[in-house]
């Protein structure tokens with residue numbers, strides 16, 4: 160059985176959604192296994208332009224079954240909104256092509272409030288959260304202070320569980336933040352309007368995936384964010400609150416004994432980073448603004464301008480290792496067209512010494528980028544479909560990255576549309 164994880168190598172927004180959308184042709188299932196609706200994939204295909212937050216990117220392909228595993232932060236309110244939005248754009252979403260693990264924990268209404276309240280309390284020391292409640296949700300999940308989606312099947316019992324959690328959470332809302340408490344009526348409304356509609360999509364995911372595996376179904380695991388945002392291996396505390404690594408795919412999907420056969424790492428041809436935290440290769444001023452505009456680097460969820468910089472080979476090599484990438488897809492190479500030279504961050508300087516080792520998170524603040532440049536190219540490459548059609552300078556750039564990160568780059572994306580992909584043989 161084929162089991163491939165598509166994961167971000169850097170800070171997220173590498174273009175995973177676009178690559179998954181392109182790859183889904185070869186797979187029967189597309190599975191989200193961690194994170195929530197806090198990031199957004201932008202997917203452009205013959206059905207239109209979509210910003211996906213929690214729905215797997217296979218939702219557009221007929222015959223593909225999309226899965227939300229037990230590892231995701233299941234926000235019924237936003238999921239139901241997203242289902243309705245995508246449906247309104249002409250995409251059919253039914254219990255046949257979307258399945259949700261009954262073991263997924265629910266992101267409760269107060270998680271979003273707590274996220275925003277804590278960011279407001281921190282003021283200029285904030286984490287740069289998207290305020291979707293992800294950190295409070297995962298904290299509560301590990302404290303066993305939320306409920307499993309499958310509990311919604313028993314309305315007679317679920318209200319008592321929710322009220323107990325509400326009483327506990329109201330203490331924090333009122334006493335710590337001076338915010339308004341939740342009421343039973345608010346929870347009843349939430350259950351009725353946001354939770355009831357997702358009930359038909361719930362299933363025992365482990366049984367379902369075991370059967371799918373026995374039938375030889377091909378599985379694609381879609382991660383959110385990137386290696387540097389991984390809770391355990393990223394730039395803590397400026398990470399997300401879940402594991403963005405491929406290694407988490409078996410646990411977060413519902414098939415804990417799964418062995419991945421392939422890990423496809425997604426790397427952007429330059430660097431971007433949303434939110435706070437160290438970003439060693441960051442560019443500023445006009446140069447940064449020009450790159451941001453060329454790449455349309457504004458957050459899919461928040462619209463926030465992304466921080467930008469040259470490709471960071473130190474961080475990318477680390478990301479490739481953490482993800483165990485077996486192949487890399489390089490995206491947005493077309494955005495670099497028209498430059499005389501292209502900068503690359505090849506090493507860091509820490510305490511006066513140059514290093515190619517990705518430092519411990521708190522050392523990153525003292526790291527400076529060591530830059531080199533390579534010749535650019537002027538030709539429009541968005542129509543190129545074969546390696547040989549790329550200008551020599553573009554090929555040299557890709558080959559240099561490949562050498563530095565120690566992983567083959569068989570796929571090169573030269574535009575947002577599905578067909579704008581070069582397969583190197």
Ligand code: GDP
Pocket residue numbers: 167171172173174175176177198199200201202203384459490491492493494572573574575579
């Ligand atoms: P994800 O969360 O990793 O899927 O990334 P995002 O969706 O946040 O960001 C990727 C953005 O880049 C989307 O708007 C894509 O349509 C766009 N994109 C992806 N690949 C390419 C490419 O090769 N060239 C260009 N110009 N845009 C691309």
